Amino acid sequence: xxxxxxxxxxxxxxxxxxxxxxxxxxxxxxxxxxxxxxxxxxxxxxxxxxxxxxxxxxxxxxxxxxxxxxxxxxxxxxxxxxxxxxxxxxx
Numbered sequence: 001x002x003x004x005x006x007x008x009x010x011x012x013x014x015x016x017x018x019x020x021x022x023x024x025x026x027x028x029x030x031x032x033x034x035x036x037x038x039x040x041x042x043x044x045x046x047x048x049x050x051x052x053x054x055x056x057x058x059x060x061x062x063x064x065x066x067x068x069x070x071x072x073x074x075x076x077x078x079x080x081x082x083x084x085x086x087x088x089x090x091x
Contacts, residue, residue, distance in 0.1 A: 019081050036081070043074050 001017050001024070008015035018024040018032045022042075026035025050056050050067075059067060 019077075033085075040078055043078075047071055047074075
């Protein structure tokens, strides 16, 4: 979804695609940023539950690598989205 957004932005066209599936659903209610915030809350809640429940200690080595990759990409993407929103707001 983000690559499609990049394409539309680089071509100077308004993008019909949001940053994530939940934010895309928010377009139906004309509140994609609210739904993006809800997506972030859900993602961080899942991470906290896994860490605090100590469920992560039950994962195999391969599952841990997948977990690390997924959570890292998720957290980095949230930061990139927030930076992008702020930069667009200033433009």
